[in-house]
Amino acid sequence: MGVWDGASVARKHGALWAAASELIAAVCPEYHWTTVSFNKNFGTPDGQGRRSGARHRDDKDSSHQVAMALGDYEGGYLRVYGTHGVTDVDTRNRWARFDGRYSHEVRPYLGTRYSVVYFQLVPPWDIDPTSLI
16 A cells, blocks of 8 residues: 555546545635545444444544545444544534544444545655755
């Protein structure tokens, strides 16, 4: 698994990249994103047909994420462990901004769940070398 820069993705998946760009511009035009993730049935099955996503943190993010879930499913709330405690967010057919650098997970769900998650990665440098004079 690796990270592609926007230019290489645009060359390989131009139509999808353009559609993703238009979508986030319509929803949150001020958001500067570097990466988008499309997921189907994110998580691990429990043997009874339900899935859930493991609690994790996205340490390479540089800001909040913008996410939505779609599909024919029950459950599947986004749980965020933040500074104000634990919050369960229903992202089904609605956008949510949250900081993925805090622990979060997808609660158990049954059915087919899709998600779209926009985020921005930390630049690979501590100082922009091109800014040095």
